[in-house]
Amino acid sequence: TVITKSDKPLTITVTGAAGQISYSLLPLLATGKLFGRSQPVNLHLLEIPPAMSALNGVVMELQDLASPLLRNIVQTSDPTVAFRDADVIILVGAFPRRKGMARRDLLSKNVPIFTGHAQIMADVASSDVHILVVGNPANTNAMILSRAAPSIPSRNITALTRLDHNRSCSLVARKCHVTTSKVEGVVMWGNHSATQYPDFTRATAGGKPAIHAMGGEETVASEVIPFIQKRGASVIEARGASSAMSAAQAIIDHLQSWLIGDDRIVSMAVPSDGSYGVKEGVWFSFPVRCLGSGEYEIVTGLEISAFAKPYIDATADELFAEREEAIAISQ
Numbered sequence: 001t002v003i004t005k006s007d008k009p010l011t012i013t014v015t016g017a018a019g020q021i022s023y024s025l026l027p028l029l030a031t032g033k034l035f036g037r038s039q040p041v042n043l044h045l046l047e048i049p050p051a052m053s054a055l056n057g058v059v060m061e062l063q064d065l066a067s068p069l070l071r072n073i074v075q076t077s078d079p080t081v082a083f084r085d086a087d088v089i090i091l092v093g094a095f096p097r098r099k100g101m102a103r104r105d106l107l108s109k110n111v112p113i114f115t116g117h118a119q120i121m122a123d124v125a126s127s128d129v130h131i132l133v134v135g136n137p138a139n140t141n142a143m144i145l146s147r148a149a150p151s152i153p154s155r156n157i158t159a160l161t162r163l164d165h166n167r168s169c170s171l172v173a174r175k176c177h178v179t180t181s182k183v184e185g186v187v188m189w190g191n192h193s194a195t196q197y198p199d200f201t202r203a204t205a206g207g208k209p210a211i212h213a214m215g216g217e218e219t220v221a222s223e224v225i226p227f228i229q230k231r232g233a234s235v236i237e238a239r240g241a242s243s244a245m246s247a248a249q250a251i252i253d254h255l256q257s258w259l260i261g262d263d264r265i266v267s268m269a270v271p272s273d274g275s276y277g278v279k280e281g282v283w284f285s286f287p288v289r290c291l292g293s294g295e296y297e298i299v300t301g302l303e304i305s306a307f308a309k310p311y312i313d314a315t316a317d318e319l320f321a322e323r324e325e326a327i328a329i330s331q
């Protein structure tokens with residue numbers, strides 16, 4: 001299990017290390033924002049050859065952080081070097097969605113990257129490696145990776161939906177005039193895409209139901225849910241580039257919950273076990289309870305209302321359609 005190993009550095013591999021998410025993420029990893037200020041880390045940074053010069057600049061800046069926790073930095077375009085002995089792998093490297101592109105357009109670009117990396121990870125990473133997929137389409141890339149690396153336990157591969165979860169918590173906090181620490185019960189179901197179902201049914205702010213302050217069920221359906229579903233696209237529209245700072249923070253939050261543990265229920269895309277009628281074979285964002293050291297369980301028994309069911313079915317259907325397309329591309 002990945003637990004802090006005190007004076008022995010943990011090795012974290014980040015792909016797409018010269019990209020914009022990594023530019024926000026790497027300083028957090030180097031200065032102890034993930035495993036705390038007593039855990040040294042090695043950073044293995046993977047990029048494609050055209051980005052090696054930019055990566056070299058990022059490495060200069062990492063050195064200039066002068067972090068006492070940052071031990072060995074490896075910069076490479078060779079996945080075998082990058083994944084060797086990795087305890088944690090953060091797969092950011094991918095072709096990002098540009099203005100006007102649908103996320104599914106990304107499949108043909110990104111499936112080959114994840115298939116290619118999978119077997120190498122299985123061969124050279126730590127035997128208990130924990131892998132977080134960020135590059136889009138994240139849920140389906142995680143599925144493809146797992147199929148191509150069957151020796152890695154599928155539960156050790158998760159995909160990032162914490163950004164959607166955080167976006168939802170922040171919105172509740174803003175609507176209810178509380179800090180985000182007072183928000184509980186938000187669940188983000190399904191795909192990290194426009195079909196995601198941010199579920200406010202059980203959301204509370206300061207212990208009180210939030211749904212009324214959010215305008216009631218009708219406004220939640222007509223305005224609030226689409227607002228969250230389109231948030232990634234809104235940032236792309238406004239910035240001309242996809243979310244990076246908030247994605248980096250969500251990566252830290254996800255890994256902290258998963259690898260260290262969390263009292264709160266959080267949202268994480270994990271291999272479906274059939275819960276809530278979502279068949280096995282896709283990485284679906286569920287409410288999860290993180291028990292520490294990389295252990296988690298899907299929270300079962302939540303009531304799925306007639307309002308929620310069509311949303312959950314739609315995002316599951318999209319994931320199965322992506323699965324079929326991705327498998328066809330990978331063969």
Ligand code: NAD
Pocket residue numbers: 015016017018019020021022046047048051092093094095096097113133134135136137138160161162163164192242243244247
């Ligand atoms: P970016 O283009 O700035 O960086 C991506 C980097 O990956 C580039 O430097 C590129 O050279 C590198 N890369 C491409 N192919 C690679 C390969 N085979 N091996 C190693 N590196 C490779 O993009 P970004 O803004 O940092 O976003 C990265 C990914 O994260 C995109 O797919 C984006 O859509 C996704 N994303 C996901 C979430 C989420 O919540 N899951 C949120 C935001 C962005």
Ligand code: LMR
Pocket residue numbers: 097103136163192231232233235242243
């Ligand atoms: C996001 O949610 O910000 C990213 O996944 C960007 C996107 O393509 O939607």
